[in-house]
Amino acid sequence: MIDPQLLKVLVCPVTKAPVTLSDDKKELICKASRLAYPIRDDIPVMLESEARKIGQDEYETLR
Template identity: 50%
Template sequence: MNFDKKLLEILACPVAKGKLEYDAEKNELISQAVNLAYPILEGIPVLIEDEARVITLAEKE
């Protein structure tokens, strides 16, 4: 599944208020600023801090 690039341009991390990156392999939106990965379920990004998973240091490398 490919994520709409125009939507990605207007979305922001609810915690850091910064840009998000799309990870196609894991189907997530990544906030590098706070090391959170937000899931995309059935094509809808779930931008809720409690639903995000923490990106580990090993994943960042």
């Protein structure tokens, strides 16, 4: 589980925009860059090369 205080300070390394926890709590989502950063063993992997691109259909459900 991600510490709520940590979540408040984490930002997307690409856009510096805030990230939010996905509904399944397995990724951190950046709406600005449309990237989803994985969480492995309760550690967010905030590397652009590890991020998943969010498709248009999924992006529209995030709004």
